[in-house]
Amino acid sequence: DSGVTQTPKHLITATGQRVTLRCSPRSGDLSVYWYQQSLDQGLQFLIQYYNGEERAKGNILERFSAQQFPDLHSELNLSSLELGDSALYFCASSATGQGAREQYFGPGTRLTVT
Amino acid sequence: KNQVEQSPQSLIILEGKNCTLQCNYTVSPFSNLRWYKQDTGRGPVSLTIMTFSENTKSNGRYTATLDADTKQSSLHITASQLSDSASYICVVFSGTYKYIFGTGTRLKVLA
Numbered sequence: 001d002s003g004v005t006q007t008p009k010h011l012i013t014a015t016g017q018r019v020t021l022r023c024s025p026r027s028g029d030l031s032v033y034w035y036q037q038s039l040d041q042g043l044q045f046l047i048q049y050y051n052g053e054e055r056a057k058g059n060i061l062e063r064f065s066a067q068q069f070p071d072l073h074s075e076l077n078l079s080s081l082e083l084g085d086s087a088l089y090f091c092a093s094s095a096t097g098q099g100a101r102e103q104y105f106g107p108g109t110r111l112t113v114t
Numbered sequence: 115k116n117q118v119e120q121s122p123q124s125l126i127i128l129e130g131k132n133c134t135l136q137c138n139y140t141v142s143p144f145s146n147l148r149w150y151k152q153d154t155g156r157g158p159v160s161l162t163i164m165t166f167s168e169n170t171k172s173n174g175r176y177t178a179t180l181d182a183d184t185k186q187s188s189l190h191i192t193a194s195q196l197s198d199s200a201s202y203i204c205v206v207f208s209g210t211y212k213y214i215f216g217t218g219t220r221l222k223v224l225a
Contacts, residue, residue, distance in 0.1 A: 002157065002159070004157075033213075041217070042203070042215045042216060042217035042218060043158070043203065043205075043215045044215070045212075045213045045215070056212070058212070058213070088155070090157050090158075092157075102160055102163065103160070104160075105157030105158050105159070106157050107156060107157050108155070108156070108157055110155075
């Protein structure tokens with residue numbers, strides 16, 4: 001158990017809909033990262049937050065947005081969903097925003113868009 | 115173009131045997147290189163993090179090497195166990211908040 005929690009575990013929704021994925025980082029970690037992993041694909045970095053502020057952006061679509069709240073939990077919002085958005089979405093946390101520190105991954109949320 | 119390439123794509127070995135996974139990268143600038151183990155449907159778990167100055171790092175039966183000159187890394191697994199069956203992912207952090215992931219090597223260990 002990494003100490004990172006993600007909810008829900010599974011989500012099934014229809015095209016065009018909007019969903020919110022939630023992540024709680026390990027106790028004491030200030031940085032949260034979001035990743036997407038499509039079937040049989042590698043992990044794609046989406047976005048990083050550090051202590052409530054956006055720190056870095058990766059391959060995140062404009063239909064997707066995220067935020068980190070004062071209690072440090074984070075939400076990833078996916079809107080106007082398409083079939084191709086079906087994937088595992090992972091959240092990771094680290095103590096600081098520096099890339100040298102260890103990242104701890106949550107169990108993931110499996111999103112299925114039908 | 116920043117890329118991380120892993121080989122082989124998949125590997126099948128018998129329990130108790132050793133194996134070596136390869137990672138070649140063209141990422142610049144380079145800050146560190148990580149190896150993760152990912153069980154199917156689960157989140158990745160870190161095995162090692164190596165900086166520019168580190169050549170070898172071990173974590174139990176896992177030993178990672180890094181040659182910063184040739185931009186190559188390897189992950190050696192000794193005396194494989196059934197529980198080693200997983201995907202192994204090489205990730206390079208470029209130091210500018212960019213994480214470049216390889217597509218992984220799928221290892222299957224057979225009894």
